[in-house]
Amino acid sequence: MTLTELLPIRDLQSCCAPITREPLSVLNAESLAVSLKALADPARLRILSMVAAHADKEACVCDLTEPLGLSQPTVSHHLKVLVDAGYLTRSKRGTWAYFAIVPGSLDSVAGLLATV
Amino acid sequence: MTLTELLPIRDLQSCCAPITREPLSVLNAESLAVSLKALADPARLRILSMVAAHADKEACVCDLTEPLGLSQPTVSHHLKVLVDAGYLTRSKRGTWAYFAIVPGSLDSVAGLLATV
DNA sequence: CACATATATTGACAATCATCGATGAATTGC
DNA sequence: GCAATTCATCGATGATTGTCAATATATGTG
Numbered sequence: 001m002t003l004t005e006l007l008p009i010r011d012l013q014s015c016c017a018p019i020t021r022e023p024l025s026v027l028n029a030e031s032l033a034v035s036l037k038a039l040a041d042p043a044r045l046r047i048l049s050m051v052a053a054h055a056d057k058e059a060c061v062c063d064l065t066e067p068l069g070l071s072q073p074t075v076s077h078h079l080k081v082l083v084d085a086g087y088l089t090r091s092k093r094g095t096w097a098y099f100a101i102v103p104g105s106l107d108s109v110a111g112l113l114a115t116v
Numbered sequence: 117m118t119l120t121e122l123l124p125i126r127d128l129q130s131c132c133a134p135i136t137r138e139p140l141s142v143l144n145a146e147s148l149a150v151s152l153k154a155l156a157d158p159a160r161l162r163i164l165s166m167v168a169a170h171a172d173k174e175a176c177v178c179d180l181t182e183p184l185g186l187s188q189p190t191v192s193h194h195l196k197v198l199v200d201a202g203y204l205t206r207s208k209r210g211t212w213a214y215f216a217i218v219p220g221s222l223d224s225v226a227g228l229l230a231t232v
Numbered sequence: 233c234a235c236a237t238a239t240a241t242t243g244a245c246a247a248t249c250a251t252c253g254a255t256g257a258a259t260t261g262c
Numbered sequence: 263g264c265a266a267t268t269c270a271t272c273g274a275t276g277a278t279t280g281t282c283a284a285t286a287t288a289t290g291t292g
Contacts, residue, residue, distance in 0.1 A: 019161060020168035020222065029158040029165070036156035039229070041280080042145040045135055045152075049145070052136035052231075061239060074281055076240055095238045095289050106136065110230035113155070113222045115168075157250080177269060190251055192270055211259050211268045 020115045035109055038085035043068060044078050048087060048106070051099055058091075058100040136231045151225055154201035159184060160194050164203060164222070167215055174207075174216040 016028050024032070039045065046068060051059045065075050079099055082088040087106065088099045132144045140148070155161065162184060167175045181191050195215055198204040203222065204215045 019165045020217065022165075023169050024162050024165040026158070026162070029161045032161055033156050033158040036152055036161075040149050040152035040156040042142070042149040043280085045145045045148055046140050046142070049135045049138075049140040053139045062237095070280095071282055072239075073241080073283080077280080080240085092239090092288095097239060101136065106229045106231055110226040113229075114226035115222055159250085178267095186250095187252055188269075189253080189271080193250080196270085208258090208269090213269060 016112070018112055018114055032109075032112060035085055038081050038087065039109070041078070041081075043070060043074075044082055047075075047078055047082065048101065051088065052101055058098045060096045060098050062096070132228070134228055134230055148225075148228060151201055154197050154203065155225070157194070157197075159186060159190075160198055163191075163194055163198065164217065167204065168217055174214045176212045176214050178212070 016022075016024070019032070039048075047064060050064060050067065051057070054063060061072060061075055061079065064079075065072050068075060070078075079088065079090070083090050083099070087102055089102055091098050091100070132138075132140070135148070155164075163180060166180060166183065167173070170179060177188060177191055177195065180195075181188050184191060186194075195204065195206070199206050199215070203218055205218055207214050207216070
């Protein structure tokens with residue numbers, strides 16, 4: 001969607017108050033929904049968790065495929081979704097692509113949901 | 117899904133550590149994904165926001181339909197999703213059904229995402 | 233250059249979902 | 263009891279999505 005380009009997660013951080021503090025505008029609701037949709041999948045949540053737990057805080061596709069029990073194209077697809085949403089970075093070194101969590105990305109989304 | 121009954125948001129609160137602290141089990145990933153999926157919709161985010169901002173912290177369907185720009189069945193559908201996921205309570209008084217935010221429900225999901 | 237390995241992309245398919253109109257159920261007021 | 267109002271449910275439809283097999287791309291090795 002174009003909303004991902006319009007409001008990546010970096011801009012989401014300072015876009016607005018937590019959703020229970022003041023009414024969400026239509027645009028902010030849509031961009032927050034896009035960010036949450038990227039998280040709302042079991043495989044992607046496990047990917048984030050496994051990347052964070054991995055040595056050096058990064059992992060390649062080959063590290064994830066087998067423990068996830070998913071095909072390589074499917075894992076690549078999920079990784080792309082997470083990168084596009086701003087939760088992961090991708091750095092290619094040699095034949096391998098290493099993914100790491102964008103610091104603060106999860107916290108900023110959490111901050112929009114929390115009421116305290 | 118049956119997962120909603122298996123792990124409603126109350127149990128999610130104490131189910132596990134934040135997702136970046138330790139690897140998510142398959143089951144926890146699935147139940148967290150269900151909880152997030154209920155939030156990952158612009159209309160539902162706006163509903164939560166509008167309910168929280170409404171007088172007496174509760175609102176009926178009739179309060180939401182027009183500002184959302186959605187049909188009454190669609191609004192009722194979204195409300196049901198949010199109630200089933202544990203974010204809203206429903207109390208019927210007379211002809212009206214009033215919805216209010218379940219205290220702490222959003223915070224518990226936010227707590228699972230936050231890394232600090 | 234040929235080959236092997238790691239990853240990305242494409243195309244297809246089944247499943248899920250957001251939405252609406254029509255209808256049903258419950259309550260209030262006359 | 264009847265009409266009006268509020269909300270829930272049903273059925274249908276178009277759009278999105280998760281998944282995989284097949285293929286393409288890129289990098290390293292001999």
